[in-house]
Amino acid sequence: MASTSIANISRSTVEAIVRQVALEYLGRQKGAAAPSLTVQTSSRHMHVCREDMNLLFGPGSELTFDRPLHQEGNFAAKETVTIVGPRSRLISNLRILGPMRKQSQVELAFTDAIMLGINDIPVRLSGDIAGTPGAVIIGPKGVVELKEGVIRAAIHVHMSPTEAAYFGVKHGDKMKLRIGGQAGVTFNCVHVRVDATFRLNVHMDTDEANACGLHLTKEIELFK
Amino acid sequence: MASTSIANISRSTVEAIVRQVALEYLGRQKGAAAPSLTVQTSSRHMHVCREDMNLLFGPGSELTFDRPLHQEGNFAAKETVTIVGPRSRLISNLRILGPMRKQSQVELAFTDAIMLGINDIPVRLSGDIAGTPGAVIIGPKGVVELKEGVIRAAIHVHMSPTEAAYFGVKHGDKMKLRIGGQAGVTFNCVHVRVDATFRLNVHMDTDEANACGLHLTKEIELFK
Numbered sequence: 001m002a003s004t005s006i007a008n009i010s011r012s013t014v015e016a017i018v019r020q021v022a023l024e025y026l027g028r029q030k031g032a033a034a035p036s037l038t039v040q041t042s043s044r045h046m047h048v049c050r051e052d053m054n055l056l057f058g059p060g061s062e063l064t065f066d067r068p069l070h071q072e073g074n075f076a077a078k079e080t081v082t083i084v085g086p087r088s089r090l091i092s093n094l095r096i097l098g099p100m101r102k103q104s105q106v107e108l109a110f111t112d113a114i115m116l117g118i119n120d121i122p123v124r125l126s127g128d129i130a131g132t133p134g135a136v137i138i139g140p141k142g143v144v145e146l147k148e149g150v151i152r153a154a155i156h157v158h159m160s161p162t163e164a165a166y167f168g169v170k171h172g173d174k175m176k177l178r179i180g181g182q183a184g185v186t187f188n189c190v191h192v193r194v195d196a197t198f199r200l201n202v203h204m205d206t207d208e209a210n211a212c213g214l215h216l217t218k219e220i221e222l223f224k
Numbered sequence: 225m226a227s228t229s230i231a232n233i234s235r236s237t238v239e240a241i242v243r244q245v246a247l248e249y250l251g252r253q254k255g256a257a258a259p260s261l262t263v264q265t266s267s268r269h270m271h272v273c274r275e276d277m278n279l280l281f282g283p284g285s286e287l288t289f290d291r292p293l294h295q296e297g298n299f300a301a302k303e304t305v306t307i308v309g310p311r312s313r314l315i316s317n318l319r320i321l322g323p324m325r326k327q328s329q330v331e332l333a334f335t336d337a338i339m340l341g342i343n344d345i346p347v348r349l350s351g352d353i354a355g356t357p358g359a360v361i362i363g364p365k366g367v368v369e370l371k372e373g374v375i376r377a378a379i380h381v382h383m384s385p386t387e388a389a390y391f392g393v394k395h396g397d398k399m400k401l402r403i404g405g406q407a408g409v410t411f412n413c414v415h416v417r418v419d420a421t422f423r424l425n426v427h428m429d430t431d432e433a434n435a436c437g438l439h440l441t442k443e444i445e446l447f448k
Contacts (some may be wrong), residue, residue, distance in 0.1 A: 064281040110434035111335050123406050123437060154406070178412070182347050182378070185435075210334035211409075211435035213347060 015168050022166035035163045037222055038201040039177070040070055040074070041209040042153065044108045046081060046097045046137070047126075052104045052146075056081060056139025063098040070201050071158055073099065084136040086114030104146055105129055106137075107153045109207040124151040125191060155208060156191040157222065158198040168224060170194060177202055180219025185212035239392050246390035256436040259387045261446055262425040263401070264294055265433040266377065268332045269319045270305060270361070271350075276328045276370075280305060280363025287322040294425050295382055297323065309340030318361075328370055329353055330361075331377045333431040348375040349415060379432055380415040381446065382422040392448060394418065401426055404443025409436035414446070 053061055063077040077096045083106060084090045091112060105126065113121035118133050134146040157175060164170055171194035178186045190202065202222070209215070277285055287301040301320045307330060308314045315336060329350065337345035342357050358370040381399060388394060395418035401411045414426065426446070433439070 110437070111430065114434070123440070152407075182413060183376075184412040186410040186412060188402070188410060189406060206335065207431055207434040210338070210431040213334070216347070 018165055018168065020122065022162050035159075035166055035200045037072065037220055039179075039209075039214060039220055040201055040203055041214060042060065042107065042203050042205055043095070044091065044106075044112045044206070045076075045097050046083070046107070047101045047103075047105045048096055049102060049104045050100055052137070052144045053100060053181065055142045055144050056137060057183075058141040061141075063096060063163070069097065070199060072197055075099075079139075082138040083116065084138065085118050089116050089126045091116060101127075101151060103127070103129060104137075104144070105149045106135060106146070107151060107205070110152055111207050113150070113152065118150055121150060121152050125152050125154050125156065125193075153203070153205060154191050155187050155189065155204045156193050156203065157200070157202045158193050158195070160198055161194055161196060163200045163207040164192065164194045167222070173224075176223055178213060178219075178221040178223070179212040179217060180221075181213050181217030183211070183213035183216065184187075187212075194203040231358060241387050242392065256421070259383075259390055259424045261444055262294065263403075263433075263438060263444055264425055264427055266331065266427050266429055267319070268315065268330075268336045268377045268430070269276050269300075269332070270307070270322050271325045271327075271329045272320055273326055273328045274324055276361070276368045277324060279366045279368050280361065283363040286311050286366075287320060288326065289322070293321065294423060296421055296423065299323075303363075304364040307340065308362065309342050311341040312432065313340050314362075315340060325351075327351070327353060327373065328361075328368070329375065330359060330370070331429070332373060333429040333433050334376055337374070337376065342374055345374060345376050347378050349378050349417075350375075352395045377429060378415050379411050379413065379426065379428045381424070381426045382417050383417070383424045384422055385418055385420060388416065388418045391446070397448075400447055401440060402443075402445040403441060403446070404438040404445075405437050405441030407435070407437035407440065408443075411436075 063079055066076045066078045068075050075098045077098045079096045081095045082090055082092045083094050122132055129151060132148045133150045134148050135150050137144045137146060169175060169192045171192060172191040175190045175192055176186055176188050177190045188199045287303055290300045290302045292299050299322045301322045303320045306314050306316045306318045307318050342356060346356055353373045353375060356372045357374045358372050359374050361368045361370060393399060393416045395416060397416040399414045399416055401414045403409050
């Protein structure tokens with residue numbers, strides 16, 4: 001304590017005040033004492049653009065709501081496709097998530113990608129697909145050859161600006177996520193995505209969830 | 225520095241001496257400056273006992289050497305089996321690792337286990353199979369119904385007593401393994417296994433290797 005510099009005291013005091021204010025704000029808004037963190041596992045899935053939707057499911061077709069996802073407005077659709085990898089290996093029943101997006105994108109775990117023969121799948125944030133591998137997608141009404149768009153989604157956490165203030169982070173920062181239990185793992189590169197519509201939760205893929213035995217523990221800690 | 229207690233200095237000095245002696249010893253033995261750490265990915269596999277070998281491949285049959293593994297005397301055999309899960313789902317070409325053991329044991333990643341429908345697969349150290357799930361194993365000459373023995377192997381590091389002295393750990397301890405790169409992960413529960421015949425290397429399964437993008441980085445650090 002005695003050796004802490006004035007600069008450090010000042011900074012930590014400011015952070016503590018911001019955290020307290022954010023906490024009180026969150027408490028007033030949601031009746032909770034602190035942000036409640038959930039971690040969700042994203043299985044492999046696809047996002048489709050309007051043009052590819054037309055080709056795969058027919059002109060003017062729409063996604064059919066199946067169940068809601070944690071982020072407001074997002075949903076798992078009833079529609080599924082088949083993805084074909086470079087050596088004619090395929091994965092059927094690849095779920096489409098709605099709503100439609102500007103660009104089609106396939107998100108696979110490494111295990112899925114290796115099974116398909118896409119060994120050079122890059123780790124990317126959703127939407128950042130320039131120069132990524134492509135694949136052939138088969139729908140009930142037609143086939144699309146994606147030139148690019150197959151990624152492994154980087155582990156990330158969604159949060160509101162108030163939650164970001166609470167954690168002392170901003171959009172684009174990286175945080176750490178410690179999962180306890182007997183297969184305990186700390187993910188060191190959790191990308192922070194801040195938006196007024198976001199609810200606090202972490203998205204990881206099936207490899208990450210299986211590696212850390214996410215289903216075996218309730219011990220979850222998100223920190224800078 | 226000034227605030228470090230004498231007890232701490234004493235302990236850290238002892239540890240530094242042990243590390244230095246171990247380092248010099250390793251240097252003399254192998255001509256290397258420090259223990260060279262390798263991390264290997266264990267794909268799903270099976271170990272067989274003599275009795276099950278007889279049933280699966282015929283009485284008196286032996287495992288055929290295919291390629292050596294990192295730990296001395298261990299090898300991948302040419303022989304493979306098929307494992308059948310509770311809902312008649314199966315995985316073919318499950319490799320057998322030699323030599324034969326006292327008990328048959330199947331080591332799967334969670335992804336494999338979930339695919340087979342063995343959702344309650346426990347994380348265990350090799351050989352610790354009491355009360356674990358069983359499975360049906362099909363070989364070219366017969367079928368074995370394992371009553372138990374299907375596990376997810378806990379991540380572990382093999383090392384010699386000298387290497388253990390270098391790291392300041394003993395058999396049964398846990399260490400941490402940090403894998404760098406853009407999917408960077410720290411495994412917090414790496415079991416230490418010490419034996420005079422062991423060579424320093426970490427064994428992780430395919431889920432763990434895929435989660436941390438092991439193939440994407442050379443940044444590897446093992447620590448207490």
